Amino acid sequence: MGIEREIKLTLPADQVSAATQWFIARAGTAGHPVALANIYFDTPELTLARSKSALRLRHTPDGWLQTFKTAGNATAGMHSRHEWEMPIAGEALEIDTLLQACDEPTVAAALRGAAPDLIELFRTDFTRTLWQVASHGATIEAAIDQGDVIAEVNGETRRAPILEVELELKSGDEAALYALADELCAQVPGLAPDNVSKAQRGYRLREQ
Template sequence: MGIEREIKLALPADQLDAASHWFVTRTGSAGQPVALTNIYFDTPALTLARSKSALRLRHTPDGWLQTFKTAGNAASGMHSRHEWEMPVAGEKLEIDTLLKACDEPTVAAALRGAAPDLIELFRTNFTRTLWQLDSHGSSIEAAIDQGDVIAEVNGETRRAPILEVELELKSGDEAALHAVASELCANVPGLAPDDISKAQRGYRLREK
């Protein structure tokens, strides 16, 4: 199990170029774009949502990953949560493998109970442009995500846009993460802390 620590910032569309330019200038790199397809699962009764967890399959250029996360804590754009992630053979969940890895009894029990009734609820399809930053000896992965949340509800296709910056601490001091976020916000007007995860957006889209 790992603890994911990241700062999420909503990015105004008219500041996309400014944010990209800041990362290019800061790192000396044009950034690495990666297309990501993400499928989120739950039961019709939303068992996982009620247990404050989320389950997804992600297709990357290197293959498929399955990820199980807790909602954790989110305040002022700072997200801290448990995360279990591992490769899988294809577009299919491997629940037994996740259960072996999950060391949080409450959410593990929810996943075990939900497993027979899991269905696809929604997708998030987006392009993630990545930069690697060093700050005071800490390593931070910076990303700009652009795309959509997509849900099929009663024959209707619903969409909501994704446009955000994520700063994830890969190693080092959390203070460095906040320092980079402050520096970015000082140079890119309109950035705002975002406490809502992509999974939460998907659930909300289905409820409309």
């Protein structure tokens, strides 16, 4: 199990170029764009959502990943949560492998109970442009995400935009995340802390 720590910031559409140029200057390299297609699963009764967890398949240029996360805590854009992620063979969940890895009994029990009734609830399709940034002795993965949340509800296709910055701590002290976020916000107007995850956006889109 890992603890994911990241700061999420909403990015105004008219500041995408400014944020991109800031990261290029700060990291000393052009960003690396990656297309990510994501499928989120739950039961029709939203068993996982009620247990404050989320289950996702992600297709990357390198293959498929499955990820199980808790909602964790989010304050002023800082997200801290348990995460279990692993490569898998293809576009099919491998629940037994996740259960073997999951060492939080409550959420593991929710996943075990939900497994027979899981359905696709919504998708998030976006391009993630990545930089590795050094800050105060820490290594931080910086990303600009641009795309959509997509949900099919009663024959209707619903969409909501994704446009955000994510700063994820890879090594070092958490204070470095805040320092880098402060640097960025001082140079790029309009950025704001965002406590809502992509999974939460998907659930809200379905509930409209």
